[in-house]
Amino acid sequence: MEMINLTIDKKPVVVKEGTTILEAAAEIGIKVPTLCHMKLHDMGIENKPGGCRVCVVEVEGRRNLAPSCVTKVEEGMVISTSSIRALNARRTVTELILSDHPADCLTCAKSGECELQDLAQELGIREIHYKGEQSQYREDTSPAIIRDVNKCVMCRRCEMMCNEVQTVGVLSAVNRGFDAVVAPAFEMNLDHSVCTYCGQCVAVCPTAALTEVDHTGAVIRALSDPSKTVIVQTAPAVRAALGEEFNMEAGNLVTGKMVSALRQLGFDYIFDTDFAADLTIMEEGTELLNRLSKHLNGDKDVKLPILTSCCPAWVKFFEHQFPDMKEIPSTARSPQQMFGAIAKNYFTEKINVKREDLVVVSIMPCVAKKYESARDEFAHEGNPDVDYAITTRELASLIKLANIEFKSLPEEDFDQPLGESTGAGVIFGATGGVIEAAVRTAYEVYTGKGLEKVDFEELRGMEGIREATIDFDGLDLRIGIAHGLGNARKLLEDIRSGKSNFHAIEIMSCPGGCIGGGGQPYHHGDASVIRKRMEAIYREDANKTIRKSHENPYILKLYEEFLGEPMSEKAHHLLHTAYFDRSNKIES
Amino acid sequence: MPKIKLAEKTINIVKEICAKYDNNEGELINVLHNVQAKLGYLPAEVQELIAKELNSSVAKVYGVVTFYSFFTMTPMGEFPISICMGTACYVRGAEQVLDEFKRQLKLEIGKTTEDGKFSISCLRCVGACGLAPVVMVGEKVYGRVSPQQVRKIIAEYQDGCPSS
Numbered sequence: 183m184e185m186i187n188l189t190i191d192k193k194p195v196v197v198k199e200g201t202t203i204l205e206a207a208a209e210i211g212i213k214v215p216t217l218c219h220m221k222l223h224d225m226g227i228e229n230k231p232g233g234c235r236v237c238v239v240e241v242e243g244r245r246n247l248a249p250s251c252v253t254k255v256e257e258g259m260v261i262s263t264s265s266i267r268a269l270n271a272r273r274t275v276t277e278l279i280l281s282d283h284p285a286d287c288l289t290c291a292k293s294g295e296c297e298l299q300d301l302a303q304e305l306g307i308r309e310i311h312y313k314g315e316q317s318q319y320r321e322d323t324s325p326a327i328i329r330d331v332n333k334c335v336m337c338r339r340c341e342m343m344c345n346e347v348q349t350v351g352v353l354s355a356v357n358r359g360f361d362a363v364v365a366p367a368f369e370m371n372l373d374h375s376v377c378t379y380c381g382q383c384v385a386v387c388p389t390a391a392l393t394e395v396d397h398t399g400a401v402i403r404a405l406s407d408p409s410k411t412v413i414v415q416t417a418p419a420v421r422a423a424l425g426e427e428f429n430m431e432a433g434n435l436v437t438g439k440m441v442s443a444l445r446q447l448g449f450d451y452i453f454d455t456d457f458a459a460d461l462t463i464m465e466e467g468t469e470l471l472n473r474l475s476k477h478l479n480g481d482k483d484v485k486l487p488i489l490t491s492c493c494p495a496w497v498k499f500f501e502h503q504f505p506d507m508k509e510i511p512s513t514a515r516s517p518q519q520m521f522g523a524i525a526k527n528y529f530t531e532k533i534n535v536k537r538e539d540l541v542v543v544s545i546m547p548c549v550a551k552k553y554e555s556a557r558d559e560f561a562h563e564g565n566p567d568v569d570y571a572i573t574t575r576e577l578a579s580l581i582k583l584a585n586i587e588f589k590s591l592p593e594e595d596f597d598q599p600l601g602e603s604t605g606a607g608v609i610f611g612a613t614g615g616v617i618e619a620a621v622r623t624a625y626e627v628y629t630g631k632g633l634e635k636v637d638f639e640e641l642r643g644m645e646g647i648r649e650a651t652i653d654f655d656g657l658d659l660r661i662g663i664a665h666g667l668g669n670a671r672k673l674l675e676d677i678r679s680g681k682s683n684f685h686a687i688e689i690m691s692c693p694g695g696c697i698g699g700g701g702q703p704y705h706h707g708d709a710s711v712i713r714k715r716m717e718a719i720y721r722e723d724a725n726k727t728i729r730k731s732h733e734n735p736y737i738l739k740l741y742e743e744f745l746g747e748p749m750s751e752k753a754h755h756l757l758h759t760a761y762f763d764r765s766n767k768i769e770s
Numbered sequence: 771m772p773k774i775k776l777a778e779k780t781i782n783i784v785k786e787i788c789a790k791y792d793n794n795e796g797e798l799i800n801v802l803h804n805v806q807a808k809l810g811y812l813p814a815e816v817q818e819l820i821a822k823e824l825n826s827s828v829a830k831v832y833g834v835v836t837f838y839s840f841f842t843m844t845p846m847g848e849f850p851i852s853i854c855m856g857t858a859c860y861v862r863g864a865e866q867v868l869d870e871f872k873r874q875l876k877l878e879i880g881k882t883t884e885d886g887k888f889s890i891s892c893l894r895c896v897g898a899c900g901l902a903p904v905v906m907v908g909e910k911v912y913g914r915v916s917p918q919q920v921r922k923i924i925a926e927y928q929d930g931c932p933s934s
Contacts, residue, residue: 351827357836367821367828368814375829768819770778 188259202230203250204237207263214239214263215272215304217279217297218337219251220386222709224644225693229342229386234335235275236301240265247271273305279335281312283389290333290390295704297388298335319363324372326379326395326552331363334391340364340383347693348667350499352377364391376502376764380495380667380691381549381700386707394549394701397570398580404541404569405448411533412541413451414444415521415600418459418611419547419696420574422718426703426711427578428588433714435722438593443581444545445594454596455544456603458521459610459619461740462492463731465757466514467623468748470686474628477685478657485510487662487677487684490616492516494554495691497761499667504674505763513758517610518544518551519560521600522567523756528744529600537565544571547611547699550691559759573701602736605636605722605729612719613665613695614641614648617688621652621661622730629655636729642720644694644713647672649684662687665695776815783808784816788823795826798834802841811845839892847882847889849927854904856895863916864903868892870917871905874924887927 184199190207197206207214218234221227232252239250242260247268262268280302287293322329336355341364344353352366352375366375384392404412425434444452469488476484489511491497497516500508515523525542544551548571554560555568572580581588596602606622609615618641625633640650641661646669652659662684664670670689676682692698697715698705705711728734745753787804791797801820806812812835821828835841853859853868868890872878875888882889898904901913905923912923 345827345830351829354827354829354833355837356829356833358839365829367817367832764772766772766774766818766822768774768776768781768815768822770776770781 186255186257186259188255188257188261190261191263197255199255201255203239203241203248203253203255203259203261206255207239207250207261212263214250215301216251217276217301217335217388218339220337220339220707222693222705222707222712225709225712226646227343227347227693227709229337229339231338234279234337236272238268238271238275239263240268273307276301276305276307277310278312280307280310281314282316283335284316284332291393291396292333292390296390297706315360317360317363322371323395324377324379324553325556326549327372327377327381327384328393328395329365329372330391330393331365332391333389334364335389336362336364337388338364339386339388340392343382343386346668348378348380348382348691349671350376350378350380350667353383378495378498378502378667378691379550379553379700380499382692383700384549385692385698385700385702385704394573394576395552396576397552397572398576398583401543401570401572401580402583404543410539410541411450411535412448412543413453413525413529413600414449414543414545415453415455415458415518415525416440416444416545417455417518417547417551417696418608418615418719418722419699419702419715420545420577421722422611422697422715423547423574423702424578425588427575428581430589431714432711433718435718436588437722438595439588439591440577441596442591442594443586443588446586446591447580447584449543451597451600452594453521453525453600454603454607455517455521455546456607456610457600457734457736458517458524459492459607459616460604460731460734460737461520461524461757462514462517462610462616463606463619463623464737464741464748465520465753466490466512467620467627467731469512469514470620471624471628472749474659474685487682487687488512489686490620490688491759492610492616493550493689493691493696494548495550496667496670496689498550498553498764499670499691500674501762501764503671503765504678505765507674507678508761508763510677511761513760515560515757515759516554517607518546518554518568518571519759520757522555522560524740525600526562526565526567527756528740532599537562541569542567544568545574545577546571547574547696547702548692549573549700551701574699575701575703578703599736599739602734603726604731604734605724605726606731607734608722608726609719611696612642612716613690614643614663614688615695615719616690617641617661617663617686619731620686621659623732624659625652625654626730626732628657631655633730637724644716646693659686660684664688665690665698666693667691774815774818776819780809780816781819784819785823788820793823793825795824798824798826798831799838802831802835806841811842813843813845842880842891844880844889845882845886846891848887849907850889850891852891852893852906854894854896854902854906855892856899856902858895858899859903862902862914866917867903867905867915867920870920871924874920888924 217236220229232249237250238247240262319331421437425436491511551571555571606619648663694712698712817831821831905912
């Protein structure tokens with residue numbers, strides 16, 4: 183590849199042909215301010231519409247300033263990123279954006295995390311010289327996501343995530359000129375659209391135009407109600423990211439501190455979604471082996487591959503887009519919902535509390551979990567199995583609100599019986615983890631032999647679609663893995679056209695799996711954060727004494743005391759579900 | 771499962787046009803042009819069908835429909851009135867002509883009279899600047915239109931088709 187020589191801010195730099203000015207500047211430590219641009223390195227995710235014009239630089243010999251995020255370097259270029267002309271243009275552009283942006287920073291949900299606020303600070307803007315019309319658009323509230331497009335800066339990151347990465351196609355720029363907004367078709371509300379609530383739009387929005395529905399107030403009210411027993415479950419991916427909210431390095435495992443903080447917040451029992459993840463493996467693993475053995479015995483009615491069903495955005499995705507295949511995913515509920523059902527039917531008996539007096543709170547890396555917990559089928563006579571699902575970010579704000587000094591908290595342990603988990607439960611948080619956990623159990627049940635090594639490196643990684651073959655004592659089990667709904671779509675289309683030959687497929691909606699979920703601390707375009715969380719998840723697994731779900735003593739006890747065996751009638755009733763056709767049918 | 775109702779004839783027209791363009795998403799604008807020419811407008815249900823046929827998202831289709839002022843989601847009148855707002859027509863008084871049409875028909879731009887007869891839209895340059903200001907009613911072109919002539923033009927269509 184040809185190398186290009188150029189000068190940026192009087193410093194010489196040599197970069198590969200095809201590099202943008204923005205990237206070339208970064209190589210020599212010059213950070214040109216940006217707003218619409220976002221690149222998640224190594225994940226193939228990039229947004230550079232060149233629309234905001236904040237990153238303009240002066241190129242010697244050119245009449246116009248060049249947007250550095252989309253302008254490729256050329257031999258001999260002489261660039262100034264901070265000439266008076268570039269600075270003035272950058273300030274003018276930012277002031278114009280601010281002139282049509284609500285100035286309610288003090289009370290805004292994104293204050294302190296807002297990239298527009300950061301930009302205004304960085305550029306030292308103290309006055310807005312332009313007064314003009316302000317957008318007046320209605321707020322759109324759904325079960326999981328709030329759209330406040332008055333705060334939209336038209337960076338189009340959400341649109342890129344929704345269309346290119348997730349291929350969900352809900353968000354698009356509509357209308358023209360000053361009236362232009364990013365909205366669903368016909369400007370309908372999100373809850374009427376095919377939105378999956380994956381929350382990747384929320385994860386990349388630079389401002390508060392897209393945020394999660396805030397349930398912290400409801401949780402505080404429940405905690406302060408003496409007539410309620412309030413229990414909490416924490417998803418695996420939360421412990422690998424929560425520390426970031428307290429200025430800890432990404433990849434710090436804060437499991438013990440998180441438990442300690444939850445206890446201080448006043449939860450009566452601190453339990454673990456990892457326990458329910460182990461339970462999921464018992465059910466889903468059994469379902470896999472049942473379908474597999476029927477298939478091997480020549481039963482033509484048995485559908486393979488079996489697809490995982492832990493991810494609520496993925497479930498909603500296939501209900502809208504692939505309803506003809508709704509019999510293929512496992513019927514197993516997600517760990518969050520399994521936990522809720524066990525808590526409200528088994529744990530209530532144990533502690534002798536009435537269902538309506540038990541409040542189940544989930545801490546999730548996800549915004550779709552809010553929607554999932556509100557689905558009708560997961561409630562009994564109007565009382566939901568999971569009362570409130572809050573994100574990692576919302577938990578952090580609760581901890582701050584309660585004046586808890588997170589970093590100096592002692593490490594504490596989960597309560598029993600729903601707090602015990604294995605390494606298999608922990609790895610649910612990363613792409614490939616669910617299927618690895620399933621393989622650990624399915625292998626031993628199917629072959630009757632103990633695994634020498636429980637680590638299946640071939641199932642791990644960041645590649646969007648991965649495949650592996652695992653030797654089940656003579657049977658080659660073919661496994662597929664996809665994260666990101668666009669990748670899931672590819673695997674589904676292969677199944678539909680009969681090209682797929684997998685036995686089992688794991689699908690997660692968010693890039694990286696739950697660690698990259700829409701409810702996690704904002705990564706602000708830094709993909710290394712997600713990688714570090716992944717390493718933390720596998721570290722937690724390696725540190726566990728028990729690493730196979732079927733060896734979790736409390737899971738065994740739960741079956742003995744209450745459920746009977748996996749896929750029993752009771753298990754079916756409480757731990758399995760059915761899916762719905764949510765597609766639009768056009769007919770005359 | 772939400773159902774979208776469309777007349778069978780409409781479904782066939784849309785499907786045929788999409789097929790003519792090989793159901794290629796890249797031909798979206800051409801498809802919209804053709805469908806609007808046939809149906810007069812692009813209602814939501816039709817956009818849903820186009821998105822399905824072209825394997826695109828309905829948000830994207832709606833985005834294009836709302837970006838170009840040529841496309842409309844409200845049915846046009848039997849006699850659609852278009853007033854050219856191009857530079858030449860504008861400086862020769864097109865705005866006053868437009869205002870007169872709006873006043874006489876009690877109609878806003880993009881809307882249709884209750885009896886479905888007339889609708890008003892603006893367009894940009896029909897390439898007859900020598901005749902500025904230009905008004906089109908359906909395919910018929912009127913040149914050098916003054917506000918005083920507006921009543922007469924409307925009257926031509928009031929009782930059905932004009933003689934000429």
